Amino acid sequence: MKKVIQKMSLVVFLLSTTLISACTQSLGAVESTQTASIAAQGPVDAKEIEAFADPLFAKKMKEYNVAGSSFVVVRDGKVIVNKGYGFADKEKKIPVDKDTVFQIGSVTKTFTALAAMQQVDAGKIDLHRNIEEYLGGLKIPNQTGKPVTMYDLLTYTPGFAFPDGTTFTGPQYIGKDISMDEFFPKHMPVIIRPPGETYTYDNTGFLLAGYAVEKASGIPFAQYMDEKVFKPLGMTSTSVRLKPELMKRMAANYYDNGELRPLEGHAPTDGPQGSIISTAEDMAKYMIMQLQNGKFDGKEIVSQKSLDLMHTHQVFADDIPITTVGFENYFPEYTNGQHVVLKGGNMPGHSSLMVLIPEYKTGFFMSYNNDSMVSADIYKEFMDHYFPETEKKAEPVYMTLSEADAQKYFGLYQNTRFYWTRTSIAYENGSLILENPATGKQKLRMIRPLLFVDEVGEKVTFKEDKNGNIKSFYYTTAKGVHLVAESQKMEMEKTYSDVPNTSSYKTHINNLSALSIMGAKSGNKFDPTGTMTQGEFTDALIKAAGAYVMAGMEDVHRQQLAAGIPNLNSSAPITRQVAAAMIQNLKQLEPVATSKVTLQDTADAWAKDAITALVSQGIVDPDTKVNADGSFNFRSKDLLKRQEASALLDLAFGYYSLPIKR
Structure with a gap:
């Protein structure tokens, strides 16, 4: 579920020579015909698919350091290819096969959406009524006055302040039984944006959707999925929970550098947002149902009307489709003009991707055992090979902007x-x-x-x-x-009576105010030259770093920022060197090699490297001048002023393109 997005690199090989063009015309014509033939049919022949996929997976798995991956392709209600590549456990030399179990992460969300739509079909949930009607008395803090609906939850638009504030994962949760009834009263975030208006990938929304299914059906979520989804589909190796008999076949989890990493569980134990484990064999059955109008082996799992909502884009950015009910449309340029719905998922050390092309009743699914984005490369190559772009896009005409x-x-x-x-x-x-x-x-x-x-x-x-x-x-x-x-x-109109327009700190103060990191000390006064306690600066630093929106990260950062700093006391005033060390503990920056800076004043040994690293990066308040020879006076043991804190935090964690070298 923890999304880690990185830029895909596309390597284009161009081969042309006038000397051999005449000799290669027929070959080019043959290749063109073959490509057109594949494009017309899509993936239908097992041998051809393997001839395409085998070298592609070999290359990409090596490039992304992936130990093992499953890969299954379905078409017209049948499994065309289902095979594994590499190792489920490279230390034990256990290969991946169609029965290898993976944590599918957020691909779980499509199952939760399916379960919710089953309840809609049954008349037990109305997509557009206040979701609190289906939560057994649980209330959602809501600052907007607009009720949140199941439709909002399933289209990633509920408006929660902390959409990942309920995403607790870790080895400590394996073997635990933490119910949603127990969990939600302690961890319910507030809705701060009008539901239905802003797309934000949302784990909390799908956790709530699963809870609503549990309450509306009267069946615990894991049991509901077993009885109403997995069993009718014949998905005998799929579970919401980490069942011991399935864990025996589970692929090992790896870091991207190839080192083994521990298996992590969920809190709550049943995770409608991402706790399902499954195999390629079972996921093939799920895709076949998705591509056969909600039916499997003659049984209706969900109505076609509901499935149409799952396959029809509901949320757009201008003309760019983003989500359906349950699915998404990342990397829209990869679709080559086709209607595609997809869903990716991550648990630490396992990743998955499901891609459906409903018009062609075609889909593929893959799971692999690290956190890389190799799946995005496979997706692009798959679409370019089987559904290449047929029409050249017109070059846009740009308008003048005054x-x-x-x-x-x-x-x-x-x-x-x-x-x-x-x-x-x-x-x-x-x-x-x-x-x-x-x-x-x-x-x-x-x-x-x-x-x-x-x-x-x-x-x-x-x-x-x-x-x-x-x-x-x-x-x-x-x-x-x-x-x-x-x-x-962000609202930038805030002004303070004691911060003049000529102040070199005004922009920094306004930025931090807009982001609710630092605000007025009293009334409409910022108190720019006032001092701060270590506790006040720590609170501002946590907000500036921004990771507090992730469940459990605030505690991690509070421990991290204090490392190596002696005699911390939250009520004591903070010095400039302590502030620098705290920032550096979170940023972990290295001095820029081309920026030779030398600290001239006296700082404690534990603070010197932090001060030098920040100043060399340009993270320095306006009143600290770096001389032509690189020397500077940081006033290390002076008390930190509020305006100085605003500058350091804005520069360290703001939007600036500093030469940040980690």
């Missing part, structure tokens, strides 16, 4: 799932300028108002509120985490 028209886009934006991802948008020479740590600076050209394209062709779509003000954007780049949520425009 600075006056660009004003409404300006500002600071924060990703609505991962708060540490912040983006600045400004204007330069007829184009918007987008800047964040993942993409660096990107020039955006306007195709039409609200729709832009960056320098490598990725789209950025903006959304307006009812008054015509920009409220968010969605970015199709695979760099960073933009694919998994919209980014919300």
Whole structure:
């Protein structure tokens, strides 16, 4: 479920020579005919599929250091290929086969959506009624006044502040039995955005959806899935829980560097958002049902009407489809114009991908035992081979954007799932300028108002509120985490009576205020030259780092930021060297080799490297000047002022394209 998105690299080999062109015309014609034939039929022949897949998996698994992977292709209600590559356990030399068990992670969400739609078919849940009616009395804190519905949960639009705040995984949960009844009252996040309006990949929403199925049906979720889904589909090696008999066939979990990593379980134990384990053999049956109008072996598992909602895009960013009921559409450029629904999933050390092309009743599924994005490469190659693009896309015509028209886009934006991802948008020479740590600076050209394209062709779509003000954007780049949520425009109108417009700290103070990291000390006064306690700075640092939105990460960061700093006391005033050491403990930056900086004042030994690393990276407050020879006075043992804290935190964790070298 923990999504780790990285940019795919596409290697294009071009071979041309006028000397042999005449000799190769017939070969080219044959290859063209073969490609057209495959494209017309799709994957139908087992030998041809294996001839395509075997070298592809060999190459990509080596490239991504994947020990083992399953791969199954279905077409027209039949399994065409089902085989394993590499090792389920490389130490014991156990190969992957069709019966190897993997944790399928968030592919579970499609099963939860299916179960919810079964309850809709049965008349026990209304997709568009307040979901609290189906939660057995459980209440959801909601600041918006707009009720959240099952439809919102299943389309990733419920509006929770912390969509991953209920995602607890770890080895300590294996063998435990933690019910959703016990879990939810302690961990229910608040809804802060109007449901149905903002796409944010949401684990909490699907956990709640599964809870609603449990309450509406009167059957515990794991039992419900066994009786109503797995058994009718003949999925005898699939479970919501880590059953001992299935764990005997489970693939080992590995880090991306190839080292063995521990198996992790869930809290609550039944995880409608991501706890299912399964095999390629069983997943083939599930895909066949999905591609046969909800039927399997003559039995209706779910109505065609409900399945149509699962296969029809419901949420869009401009004209870019993002989600259905349960499924998604990441990497839209890979579809080559086909209607595709897909779902990926991750548990630490296991990853999966399911791809369905409903029009051709074709699908494939793969699971493998590390956290890499090899599945995205396989998906692209599969589509290019069997469903290549048939029409060349017209080059877009760009519109002129005046600075006056660009004003409404300006500002600071924060990703609505991962708060540490912040983006600045400004204007330069007829184009918007987008800047964040993942993409660096990107020039955006306007195709039409609200729709832009960056320098490598990725789209950025903006959304307006009812008054015509920009409220968010969605970015199709695979760099960073933009694919998994919209980014919300932050309110920048806050002013403080004691921060003049001429202050070199004003921008930093405004940024941190907009992100609710640091605000007024009292009334409308920021108290820029006031000091902070170690506890106050720690709280601001945790918010600036942004990872507190992930379940359990705040405690991890509080321990990490204190490492190596003696005599910490939350009520004691904080010095500049302590603040630098805390930031460096989280950032783990190295000094920039080309920036030779030398600390001139006295700092304690445990703080010197941290101070040097931050200053060499440009993470320094405006009143600390670095001389031409690289020397600087950090005033290490002085008390940290609030305005200085704002600058250090904004630069370290903001949107700047600093030369951050980890």
